Amino acid sequence: MGRGPAERQGDRVEMSTTLEKERSLTELEADYEETALTLGLPGGSRAGGWDQQERKRGFSETVHLSDGSSGIEPRGGGDLGDESPDCAASGAGGPRASKARVVGWPPVRSYRKNALRGCTYVKVAVDGAPYLRKVDLEIYSGYHQLLTALQEMFSCFTIRDRRLVDPVKGTDYIPTYEDKDGDWMLVGDVPWKMFVASCKRLRLMNIAPRAPR
């Protein structure tokens, strides 16, 4: 039999958990202690307007993706810098990486998992390109990973700030998306997961060449 949805999900979980291997066990334990606090909102504004509960799910405020890209710092609000490395995990929201690999946990029917997952492939259009591509948003854990993937897909780009830039032509491509209401929005304003749930398609919009610095 072919690989079922459960196995594919397992792979995606494994992809996101490789990020977590960067951290030492003591760091993970320390984080767990931090999150094991009172019922009140966790102190500190590190996550800003970002959901406070997200902290309990892991490392969003401190993980820096070690892929050499510059300038991506975690910030408040739905910034591109906000990552949620374990959002592709099966919902076992603890800080321990191994938890995310538990088979059949949380106990949610495959039917439900598949029904909610089915919507995540979206078309990517780049202004000026002859054909479109498709990406599965679900496999990325945040905006930065998505941009990185787009950068690889349309290999003329590099990421600078929140844009994709073609250094040869000197043009900026602003990532935009069409949401479920049919409106064209700027990528990056809302929390990553809300974006995944409402994004119908992506378009890298070409704007005028940047003025030299």
Next chain:
Amino acid sequence: MTYFPEEVVEHIFDFLGSHRDRNAVSTVCKAWYGVERLSRRSVFVGNCYAVRPERVVARFPGVRSLSVKGKPHFADFNLVPDDWGGFALPWIEAFARGGLGLEELRLKRMVVSDESLELLARSFPSFKVLVLISCEGFSTDGLAAIATHCRVLRELDLQENEVEDCGPRWLSCFPDSCTSLVSLNFACLKGEVNAAALERLVARCPNIRTLRLNRAVSVDSLSKILARAPHLVDLGTGSFTIDHHAEAYHRLINNFTKCKSLKSLSGFWDASPRCLPAVYPICGNLTGLNLSYAPAIQGADLIKLIRLCLKLQRLWVLDCIGDKGLAVVASTCKELQELRVFPSDVCGVGTAAVTEEGLVAISSGCPKLNSLLYFCHQMTNAALVTVAKNCPHFTRFRLCILDPGKPDPVTNQPLDEGFGAIVQSCKDLRRLSLSGLLTDQVFLYIGMYAECLEMLSIAFAGDSDKGMVYVLNGCKNLRKLEIRDSPFGDAALLEDVGKYETMRSLWMSSCYVTLKGCKTLAAKMPRLNVEVINERDESDEMEENPSDLRRVEKMYVYRTVAGPRNDAPDFVWML
């Protein structure tokens, strides 16, 4: 009583509603057994391997309604390999050969092939009701056979099945003469549907009351359907995205307004918040609402919708409703009886999840609550104690704390006391699922207090064999026990082997039970089937001569009068 003529006894038995009562009277004496078996119209088989289909046919020749369940419950969570079993064909074949006038068939967690659907459709001219829940193995071609041949079909109810899509023609197979449909649910189908055929079908079935559409049905189509069937009681929308400027939207609102009988809403596939106002006109009548497949509806939009649903009795939502949203439910839905809060981790929105706060709010606002399924990030003993006090009427209580083995975050204690309060307070509790950090103590409480408990699900819980033994000794009405990843071994398994004949089944996976324990159990209890499910590689040397001391990965034990089954795949060892 034996002096009464049989017709009188039979007439008296007609008043017995439940299967249990009928089973009971059939054991009184031979005469009653005889009367009962000939007059029985409905049979429920909780485990398809507990009895052979031929035997059911022979004993109850007058049966018109059959319900059968196949795979164990944990199959829902991918713990049971695909080819394990649970085939529907033997049942349909037996009934067909027996010449019975089957009219209703309800199957859950079974493998149903197109061949069996074809046989079903051709063998029973009076066939009226087909309900398939969490089944697999069939395609839309099988549905085409049902549509074509079942002339008086009343109900076709497909719930959460894996159905292979072979195109939209199945719906067009309902002949023009088919006007008998009362209930049609194809929400789980993934493929396209012929909109015109669907609209015509709905138009010619004046008695249609339940209609659940799949994702492929557009809002435009929905509008037309509502216009044709304003007397619908239960509606599952298709795709619920529209450009809110379009005429389609306005037509939709108008048509919804005409549906005065609508009591239950579900679907909302790909729903966008801007479409929600279309359903506002009927929210005040709703007793059931399922938004658990609409991750984009949350926050203020969700709350606005909920505030209109004053009569709601059953609510299914995603955890993006948040504790705040649940507080709104608590203050609005005073008639609430059943609540399910699912995790939105897959395609979810990260803005809010639910904690013990939401549950406490619900418990204090909704005193009629009796059924709960709650996925949350954390729970406290204090909260559970409060919930137990506020809602003593729980019959089903399933709590899933997403992080396995997580303690009370406030006290760092296990949740034994919290669940203990639940079982002590809820005297009618029939079903319980545990989670979080739990010691043997919680099982002591369950054994002591959960007298009505019929089904218990345990995961990552307990310290020792004592835990399982408390449950087996204490819960007199236990029918199904399923355990995963818990430290219960042979001693617990073998403590009271007779107990398993009073139960439907026992599932244990990733526990400490060894092959020796399983073999011992099988040897002692010939009327139990002890199945050991191995999924190791062919190359594993264990294949050759597995040590009896090796822990068994998965074990499924069930009582049966059918003996060991003959359709078990290679990886299932019947001991």
